[in-house]
Amino acid sequence: MIVDENITAYLRSLIKEEKKEELNTIEYEARKQHVPIVKPETKELLKMMVLLKKPMKILEVGAAVGFSSLYMNEYQPEGGTIVTIERNEKRIKQAKENIKKMHKEQMITLLEGDAIEILKSLDGVFDLIFIDAAKGQYIHFLEDVLRLLAPEGLLISDNVLQDGDIARSRYAVERRDRTIHKRMRDFLYTIKNHKQLETTILSVGDGVAISLKTGEKNEKH
Ligand SMILES: C[S@@+](CC[C@H](N)C(=O)[O-])C[C@H]1O[C@@H](n2cnc3c(N)ncnc32)[C@H](O)[C@@H]1O
16 A cells, blocks of 8 residues: 555545445445455546546446446446456456446447457547556557547556555565566656656555646647
């Protein structure tokens, strides 16, 4: 946990339940089964971003059991749709069941397979893209994600601080985690310095980067 535990516990105590009982049950079951769905405070940040941005089209990389898609769809404008990608068969099955349970088959499209391949095959323009998948791959998603993101579109990337490891020297993290550490640092450096993006990195949950696609930045930046 990268934020003080007492503060986190207090903030979580203020979070209200969703109006739809089925959504609360899907969240509860996912947490009980240790499915790595968005942390409660990250979920609230997502809600706020969706309410502010009012995205008609959302792309999600990393559906797990469909919770964050179902949650974001609750706050999209009427008629808003989501395309979400998942490669794990067990989770795909659960996501399909959850989408069906909430009667969201018309709003949420689940694409099955590896996002690296699927992103390359996608066309269209998305108002908000949420990356919540294998952390070592974010840097490899970026080119396609930027192609698919609308001008003034929002890119939200979750788990970017890796339990705080990202702020430590590569020599202070376990040897087996060093490749992910380097790739995530490369990703954060790239989105902070990209000429088409304005990015802020927040220590919410496990770290969330919020990037706005601004087009070419002024030379002075
Ligand atoms: C953190 S979970 C997603 C949680 C979900 N967004 C939520 O909050 O409800 C990450 C998911 O991404 C999937 N994943 C990781 N890398 C992927 C890839 N390259 N292509 C497709 N799915 C991937 C994993 O199988 C896992 O279920």
